[in-house]
Amino acid sequence: MGPCEGMRGWRRRDGAGAFRVGVGVLLLGLSLAQSTPPQAPCPAGVAPQSLTQPQYQDNTGVDAGTGFMADLVQSFLHTVQPNPFPKDLILKFAKDFDQVQSDPDVIKEVLHYQIGFLVCAAIGVLYIVLMPIVGFFLACCRCCGNCGGKMYQEQTSGIHCCRRALYWSAFITTLIILAGNICMFRSNEALRVSVDQSAVELNNTLDNLQTYLAAVPQQFDRVVNESYKTTHEVSQNLNAIGPQLGAEIQKGFKGTLDPALSSVRVMDQETTSTNDLLRELNSSLVWLQSSVNLLQANVSAVKNRINQTIHKPSCTGCMALQPDLQKLTVDISVTIPSLGEFQSAVDEVIKADLKSQIKEVEDYFNSIPQRVTNDTKDVVQSTKQQLEEIQAQISQLTKDIPLSALTNVSDTLGQLQAEISSVTPEVERAEHIRWAVCVTLCCVVLLVVVCNVLGLLLGPLGLTPKADPTERSCTADCGGTFLIMGAGFSFLISWLFMLVVLLLFLLGGNVYTLVCQPWDNGELLKFIDTPGLIPQFELGPMLGLKSNLTLTNIYSDCEKNMPLWSTLHLYELVDLEDLLNVSKYTEEIQQHFENTNITLSTITFLSPEVQQLLSSFSAEAKDVDFTTVTQQINNISSINLNTTADKLDELANVQTNSEIQTELRGEAMELRQIQINIDTTIIPQLEKLNSTIESLRSIAGKINGTVGEVLSKAGAAQDFLNTNTTQIVKTESREFLDCQIAYFIAYADWANITITQQLGRCGPVAGAVDSAEIIICSHMVESLNAFWFSLGWCMIFFIPSIIFSIKLAKYYRRMEQSDVFENHIMMNHIPRAQMRAY
Template structure:
């Protein structure tokens, strides 16, 4: 038996070079990874987890409810200012900011653009000027008894109709003023809530931006750290190349070797069992032979005594027993030539020690992982050094992406947040004052409404249609007085309130037209994106891009929650494909493996000498015949001395000489005693021998088939090793390499997808812009515009309210002078002319 022969004796002498090339491609041949699909049997690597997006606070956003008067106020402002957003005009003003006052054309263009507001301002100024003048002259006229100042009411047939008409007109006017007053209260409170909540909302918005800015570097670091995990995974696989690659090679060999080893083990067990049974059979035969020799001696002694007795002349008819006496023998000779040949063949097999052969084969294949580890030690070490270069190359992603700009923005936002915290108490105090002033204005308007309502209630309540105007009740007189009070308060405060309306109209209206509306439709962002308008705002040059990026484009992308990779065109400054492609290390690693000498030895399963001995055992087992020894045992078992003893007893009965008779009887008794000894000693031994022979025959019959199976399986296994080892090593090496490459492919695809589609989803940035716009425009400006619009609404309806109140008051107040009126026809006596006769 030849064991552990050199690999150069095998027909796969080129497998070492194949193995070197295969392991050389293992580590970083990413260029081949695209064309070599990973096997489904690859051990699962540590798959990168999905990128976790940060949690953002809820802020004012798309779910914000539009103000209750927004549509009405915005419709009015669009009517006042129908002109489009004056982008060019604003740019001219910004560029010539120092010479705006001296540029008449620019001033004229500005006034033309604001013509709608100017018309409204003119109307407001006219209101402010005329209302106190009209009130002053009206008061003077009434003091002089004019303009209804004289406490006299002419009674006509249409007085009640006119009173009812004035009453309902005054009621409708008062209701309209009351509706405007309610809108004033509501908008004043809404503005107060908006101002109070604005610092909180702004801080939430800034916190969200800071969360976004801090999350982007963390996400990039996470992607880079996942590359470290991949490199570490491949490093661990390289460190365990023996246990992984060697075990796979073992398993491929075991598929063919296991049947061969199993049959050899079975043959070893059967030869051992056969040897044990042969030993037992030989021992039993020896014991049987000893017993037979002892019994044969006893039979010979009894036979000699019988001969002496039969030779006595006194013995009657004794000569007739001589033929029977000649048969008196046990036949003690037991022999089996085939048994000796089988014993010799089994002994030869036992000398070869099949267990030792099996252990040598198992030890050899168990040592394959360690052999692979030893042969690839230097190459693995060099490859692990190159894995460190891969880590450095991939970590370059962090340096190439301009994350420092995010840190600068975060610092600015922190400063803004501190400034908000500093001015918030002052804003709250100012808002309390503003809220108080607004509440006072609402209450004054409410006072006029209350006076009108009291007049509308008390006047009709105390009025009697047929009563004399000078005798009207106190209730009706109070109603008329309240009408006059309402008109007086209206004249007193309306022009002051109109000043407030005019100021807030100019402020809120222009903020909506020049800020909120263009902010909402994107024109403001286009203005801000104008080159050189705000120095240092060019995003492209700031990031080192070849092309500039417009702010509206960034906003639109962020509205769609796009990643920074596409939003900021980072692909212009970061070559992600190059950073994630490490195929340039392939040639160097291949060179490492080509310079190494990886060899594996092989083994011969069974030597020709052992095969010859197995063939001899098979032939001997086939020729083994237990018939001869079985026949000898059957002959022994057929011995019956009782027959001769019975003949002696019969002969003794015919003897007259008592001595002869006694001797014959004694000799018959001795034969029966010997027969009894045969039955008690020899018969069990014979049964045991027959059982052993049957078991041996069964085992020997199996040996022939087992030996054939061993020779067949060993031949197949040996041919498999001789012809397929090269292919097995190459296939398993390629499989091992493909698995390692698959880890890099998976990581590269994941990293590319994550950086280009998940890192820095800038939805929070657009959300922050929208939140600020909602806080400023949808909440504060909208509430402010609703307030001045409601106040202006009330001031406009103060005019008909004053007129109707003054006119309606005379119908309820108590007059000083009466005017009698009767609807019956008054017949005056017309004197007839008298005729005088002379």
């Protein structure tokens, strides 16, 4: 009754309005969410996943043996060109080429810078000019019989030693030329492989760049899409604010209310059980009393007959039975004192209907989620509008960052790839021609080597040292002829090949010193960063940045695989901290609810009237005396009519009057029959009554403790509701909002880390630059430099090869005139007066 009144009072005070205000507290708690951590862990939200970096093609290139002479060639070029990178000189040409090319000071500066190359070029020109002239005069002299053209060889004591010295000198020189020729073949093949692979490697590099440029906008979209997920999750939580927040508020009450409700349920069960036992007890008492009354009537009738019999004059010794007859009575009344008061107390408690009060309290708390849902519609709608504004702010990120520039670069790369694909067949044809020409050059040099080798092989093989020079074998003569052929070929091709060496040397050497070397040590990028070198090329202003942005810094960051945020100084375009500052989005909600007064009444758990009834019930249960009825039951149970019947039989045995004897025995039989009825009828009723009393005694013994527990827990629950209801609503509301904000804070932290540390890692950009350097410098330029260096190597050693071959050839060729040296005395066909030296 008390709870019912409490419920009605609650409804009169407009419980729905109170809960609307209570949910206002929930949103007001948003202002405290930044400083007060949640007291309970929030449900797991949608965890943003880390960005997946795109897969790039492996572009390590093919090792074609391009670096086998790199150290040697680079050492030579460093000797030829020890000057540093001419940054200032190139800037002068870049700013005003027409004026600078006619400036004598600038020209002098250029010549001074290229002094090493000029000296080498002068040596090459001198070689180109002198080699055909010397060959022409040598040929003319030989035709005139001079310079070894005369087929006569003077025989001296040191001729064999001189021949051996010339032989080994020519042999070593030929080996050196052969080594250079092998390097020519190898460098030519390396250059061919490099050119063939360069198109594939370049396409792979451009594909990696295209993949990177396509991945960056996708990663930005991924960050924005994660905000959609977070916003959607929070919106769903707001839509389910009733079940979620209502359940949490219920949990706050259940810790105290559930024990109290459980104790009331136990009290109701015990009251019902007590009432049932009382009904059963009353029924048993009525039934037992009826049986006892019948028993009394039967016993009284038998007692009267016995009394008449023993008072007959013919009854011998019958007066001795008079004392036992006086005891033969069953005047018993089975009653329980205070049972009526106890029954009245039970009836009052039952009339209070504890079940209905429990149900009302349960229904009230079960309706909390629906109340929250109904009373927060407007607040949820306004909050969802605020979420849409948050989403719009985050979506602005893709507009503030110039991602369209990446699309333009991607289009340019696509056009470049198309152009590369279109010119690749022409490049392949040109490369095939170049390779064939270089192979021809290698083969011509090899021809000289072969001639020398054949001469060095056939000459000694067919030579008889002590034989007359005019009688030398054809084998030896062929060896000498091959040596002369090698020298002749050398004269014919060396100056032309030196021209090739000179042109390739000027091209490849300057490309290495002006492009590859500064590219490798970073000076080239620093030079490109020079202000004014490329008109209107300023990355900072082009991207809308305040600070200057250089290619060197970009390459350095990309080499470390840094994100675009730090590489391109995007923090100057977007204030990420402000954009992802969740607290600023809560100001509008704070303004709506910061002045709201909260008055949330509590429910009356048990009214004072019900508590008084329970106290009276407990007192009556304690006052019920079951001892008397137990004694009465024991008295009935102790009745034994068989004893009196036995005495009647004994008395009948001593009678002489058969009529008296018959009467006494009949009366004894009636007593035994009555005893049988007692045992079969009344004793089971007594046992049942005793069981009921024992059950009732047990419940009555517990009622006092149960009532005390009910009153204690109900009082504690009532105090808890009176003092903590508002605080529970505030706490649970704050926790709910803290969880929603925690989702946004988690997203903001993830977005901040992702954008500043993971998004657009530009390692592929540095990889593309490095790949271009490898293709151009490490493969093509190094192979080209190795080729001209090997060819020049051969051309230089052609000079000693010509000298040694021509001189050695006379020791193997068949002479036309004989000159014999024997025992240190020169013997001639025509005696002379004195020795003549030839």
